Amino acid sequence: MEQYDWPAEYAELTAADQRGQLPPEDLDRLAVAAFVLGHDDEVAGYRERAHAEHLARGDVLRAVRSAFWLGFHLQQHGELARAAGWRARIGRLVPDDNSELSGLLLMADAALLMNSGDPAAGLALFDRCIPLAVDPNTIALGTLGRGNCLGMLGRHAEALTALDEAMVTVTGSGVGPEVAGMAYCSVIDVCLRMYDVRRAQEWTQALTGWCDEQSGLVPYRGVCLVHRAQILQLRGAWSEAAGAAEDACRRLSPGAVGTAWYRLAEVERHRGRYAAAECAYQAAGSDGAEVQPGLSRLRAAQGNHGAAIAGLERALAEDPLSQNRPVLLAARVEVAIECGDRETARTAASELGEFARADSPYLQALAAYSEGAARIACGDPRGAIPALRRAWSLWQQLEMPYEGARTRLLVGRACRALGDVDAEQMEIDSARAVFERLGAVADLAALDQSDRTGGLSPRELEVLRLLATGATNRAVADQLFLSERTVARHVSNIFGKLGVASRAAATAYAYEHGLVAG
Numbered sequence: 001m002e003q004y005d006w007p008a009e010y011a012e013l014t015a016a017d018q019r020g021q022l023p024p025e026d027l028d029r030l031a032v033a034a035f036v037l038g039h040d041d042e043v044a045g046y047r048e049r050a051h052a053e054h055l056a057r058g059d060v061l062r063a064v065r066s067a068f069w070l071g072f073h074l075q076q077h078g079e080l081a082r083a084a085g086w087r088a089r090i091g092r093l094v095p096d097d098n099s100e101l102s103g104l105l106l107m108a109d110a111a112l113l114m115n116s117g118d119p120a121a122g123l124a125l126f127d128r129c130i131p132l133a134v135d136p137n138t139i140a141l142g143t144l145g146r147g148n149c150l151g152m153l154g155r156h157a158e159a160l161t162a163l164d165e166a167m168v169t170v171t172g173s174g175v176g177p178e179v180a181g182m183a184y185c186s187v188i189d190v191c192l193r194m195y196d197v198r199r200a201q202e203w204t205q206a207l208t209g210w211c212d213e214q215s216g217l218v219p220y221r222g223v224c225l226v227h228r229a230q231i232l233q234l235r236g237a238w239s240e241a242a243g244a245a246e247d248a249c250r251r252l253s254p255g256a257v258g259t260a261w262y263r264l265a266e267v268e269r270h271r272g273r274y275a276a277a278e279c280a281y282q283a284a285g286s287d288g289a290e291v292q293p294g295l296s297r298l299r300a301a302q303g304n305h306g307a308a309i310a311g312l313e314r315a316l317a318e319d320p321l322s323q324n325r326p327v328l329l330a331a332r333v334e335v336a337i338e339c340g341d342r343e344t345a346r347t348a349a350s351e352l353g354e355f356a357r358a359d360s361p362y363l364q365a366l367a368a369y370s371e372g373a374a375r376i377a378c379g380d381p382r383g384a385i386p387a388l389r390r391a392w393s394l395w396q397q398l399e400m401p402y403e404g405a406r407t408r409l410l411v412g413r414a415c416r417a418l419g420d421v422d423a424e425q426m427e428i429d430s431a432r433a434v435f436e437r438l439g440a441v442a443d444l445a446a447l448d449q450s451d452r453t454g455g456l457s458p459r460e461l462e463v464l465r466l467l468a469t470g471a472t473n474r475a476v477a478d479q480l481f482l483s484e485r486t487v488a489r490h491v492s493n494i495f496g497k498l499g500v501a502s503r504a505a506a507t508a509y510a511y512e513h514g515l516v517a518g
Contacts, residue, residue: 006036006214024053028066035073036177036214043073061101064090068104069178072141075115076182078256084112103132107142114145119152136174140166144183151190157359160196163187167203177214184210185224192227193323197234197362197398204231225251229263233270236401236438242267249283258289266294270402272442274298290315290324293331300335301442303458308335326355326363333370337377338457340489349374365394369407372414379496381414388414405434409447413455417496453515454498461515463490468507468516 010033013026022030031046047070054063067090074083087108094101110125123146130142147162163186169175170183184207191200204227225248232241245267248260265280281295292315299308312332316325329352336345349370356367368391375384388411395404412427428447435443453461459480466476473491477484491503500506510516 006033009033010037010039021053024050024057024059024062024066027053028069031069031073032176032178040073040077044070047073060093060095061098064093064101064104068108071108072111072178075111080112080115083108087112099132100134103129103134104138106132107138107145110142110145110149114149114152119149123149123153136169136172137176137179140169140175140179140183143169144186148186148190151194156194156357159190160194160199160359163190167206171206180210181224185227188227188231189223192230195326195357195360195362197360197400200227201231201235201399204228223248223252223256223259226259226263229260229267233263233267234398234400238267238271238438242271254287256287258284258287261287262289262291262294265291265298269294269298269301270442271439272445274302274442292324293328296335297331300338305335305339305459309339326352326366329355330366330370333374337373339459340457340486340493342374342378342489345374345377361394361398365391365398365400365403368394369403369410372407372410376410376414376417377493379492381417384414385411401434402438402440405431405438405440406443413497416455416499419499453513454509456494456497460490460494460497463487464494464506464510465516467491467494467503468510 009029013022013030013033016022016026017030027046027050031043031050034040034042034046047066051063051066051070054060054066067086071083071086071090074080074086087105090108091105094105096102106125106129110122110129112122113119113125114122126142126146126149130139130146133139133142143162143166147159147166150156150159150162166183167187170180175183184203188200188203188207191197191203207224225244229241229244229248232238232244242264245260245264249257249264252260261280261284265277265284268274268277268280277294277298281291281298285291285295292311296308296311299305299311312328312335315322316328316332319325322328329348332348333345333352336342336348349367352370353367356364358364368387372384372388372391375381375387388407392404392407392411395401395407408427408431412424412431415421415423415427432444432447434440435447450456456464462480463476466479471479473484473487476482477487480487482490491506494506495501498506498509500509
């Protein structure tokens with residue numbers, strides 16, 4: 001793309017416009033400069049004036065192009081009815097024998113169908129209009145729209161191929177900043193929705209480089225800010241992720257800002273700032289965004305496992321085809337394990353494994369981690385280690401340090417169950433170093449607590465303290481409002497984690513480590 005000094009371009013054109021009527025070509029240029037500098041509320045006005053001036057001069061072809069890009073801008077800002085109105089207006093102007101402009105009309109129709117929730121019809125029109133496109137902007141736009149429609153239809157491999165093809169055009173030459181900026185953000189959005197984290201990271205890095213080359217350009221606007229925050233969070237840059245999410249919360253409008261609040265809540269939860277996370281989840285929910293699985297993970301961290309389970313079960317049942325299902329299942333595995341519900345953990349981990357597509361290292365890692373966690377909970381530490389090693393290797397490839405550190409903790413737990421305390425300590429030390437670097441204060445506190453409690457969950461600690469008083473399983477069940485079977489499962493978990501074989505030995509451990517009053 002040709003490089004401009006955008007602030008100088010904008011200043012020169014606005015000054016000239018104040019002195020007298022700009023020619024339509026310069027109004028189109030001013031619309032682009034206004035967009036680049038973040039003056040989005042000015043873009044439509046300049047495009048409308050350019051369209052009118054082109055018509056006044058009898059230049060129908062340029063008038064149609066100005067109106068097409070006006071409609072493109074309106075669609076990007078969710079003004080679909082207004083965009084449809086402009087499409088109808090230019091439809092009367094296009095000569096029957098002009099294939100290029102006919103292609104623009106088809107592309108406008110395809111985009112409206114896609115943005116209105118009809119990707120199948122949109123795809124059919126994109127396939128018709130792409131061969132008619134003659135300049136890099138419309139070629140990129142059509143191919144990108146085709147990829148988005150394929151993604152909406154669940155045709156993942158084809159979608160990614162189309163998006164990669166579109167980005168070849170974008171990263172070449174001749175594509176304007178309106179199309180390029182939208183293309184980068186759109187492809188990152190699709191990649192994240194498909195759990196192709198590696199591709200999303202690659203295009204985010206490319207987008208950053210492109211933005212750096214554009215003097216004065218306002219980067220990362222709209223939902224793209226949310227995606228950037230997510231990528232930064234995954235890479236362990238939590239402070240920068242929080243900043244990007246807060247910026248998105250300020251910029252996005254109601255109906256769209258909920259995703260920004262959710263992303264901010266996730267960052268704050270990872271940082272152990274539970275009060276701030278709680279407020280952000282509430283703001284996300286108020287805007288209509290789904291707050292699971294993040295809110296349930298927060299409730300579990302707060303010790304409210306009942307609310308955590310209820311939230312996850314509601315979300316899983318509400319939309320069995322939700323693209324969010326893999327992360328919901330991963331959270332369900334962990335909460336089930338914390339509650340001693342081995343069967344639910346095993347079932348959720350098994351279903352998650354069905355999502356582990358070969359083209360998504362992220363889903364493979366998530367499934368392997370959950371499988372390993374479930375195996376440990378079900379008394380199979382030896383079988384857990386290969387799955388956890390595979391998960392850790394994939395997290396490393398994806399440059400996701402926090403998830404890698406959590407995986408090493410599970411490897412350490414499996415090693416302890418196998419009697420290899422040296423390996424356990426090495427895994428714990430490695431995880432602790434990552435948590436310290438990231439500022440994961442809640443994980444560090446839990447690690448310190450785990451060192452003292454032998455890795456027992458809060459519920460298991462409650463059971464152990466009652467066992468130490470000589471209470472029977474029946475008495476423990478009555479006091480904690482649990483079934484006797486659940487208490488027996490907790491007792492079995494306690495014995496396994498502490499490496500003891502009797503209630504007397506568990507009681508002795510509790511007193512020796514200050515887990516009960518002396």
